[in-house]
Amino acid sequence: MSRVKVADESCTVALPAALLGERWTLLLLRQAFLGTRRFEDFQSSMDISRSVLTDRLALLVEEGVLRRVAYEDAGTRTRHEYRLTEKGLDLYPVLMALRKWGERWMQPEAGPSFTLHHRDCGGDVDVRVECATCREDLTARDVTVRSPR
């Protein structure tokens, strides 16, 4: 049984919003994409309480966004780390769209804490909304809503 409370059972914005519409969840995903995997590393990088972190990690595992993987350091008991699943990795465009907006509208005075580059050519990372048919760039004004029922 999903713990995500559904505001609108047939809306594909409302469903992910119910899962992701929470600051700690988005920041936890940011850290996961930056390579963080262990509980202690999430905690130290996010300034989050242990109980909130435990809760949000459990929710993301339950929803199939993260998976829990056992690992063992020499001389310690078995511990678990958290890795993005395919479903989790597929959230990259959401984080990148959020980042692009943040860079334009909420740029901190000190400049960004890190920059992102295409591994192959070094180019900047961009997010585009486009038409799947004609590939034109789309804004909200270029889009119409249809009811399928």
Place this chain on the structure above:
Amino acid sequence: MSRVKVADESCTVALPAALLGERWTLLLLRQAFLGTRRFEDFQSSMDISRSVLTDRLALLVEEGVLRRVAYEDAGTRTRHEYRLTEKGLDLYPVLMALRKWGERWMQPEAGPSFTLHHRDCGGDVDVRVECATCREDLTARDVTVRSPR
């Protein structure tokens, strides 16, 4: 003074996450992009309490995502409606990325409640993460992180 609590003052994911990482805010923006402008219409379309809606609308106005515009119906006192600003319209890719992910991973059994189409050619709406230089599609694995400082 911004009401957004900043988790990490120099991260352009953390800053918008602090504003948007809340389910009602995301759903309110969804409604705004669908054309909703008036308090009563937001309320009836979202199943949200008046006090929460009042608070979230005020936050989005304060942050410059919505603007409050006076209107007058015949025989009634002046009221206000809420319209997306340029900063608000620029959030479209965030909502579209969330929707694309929802369509792949959280598709409701009944199918989507509405579909979106390019006004000119009728094509589907797509969101892509790509390299701004070579225009190749990018996943998290194609991207490296650099610290500018």
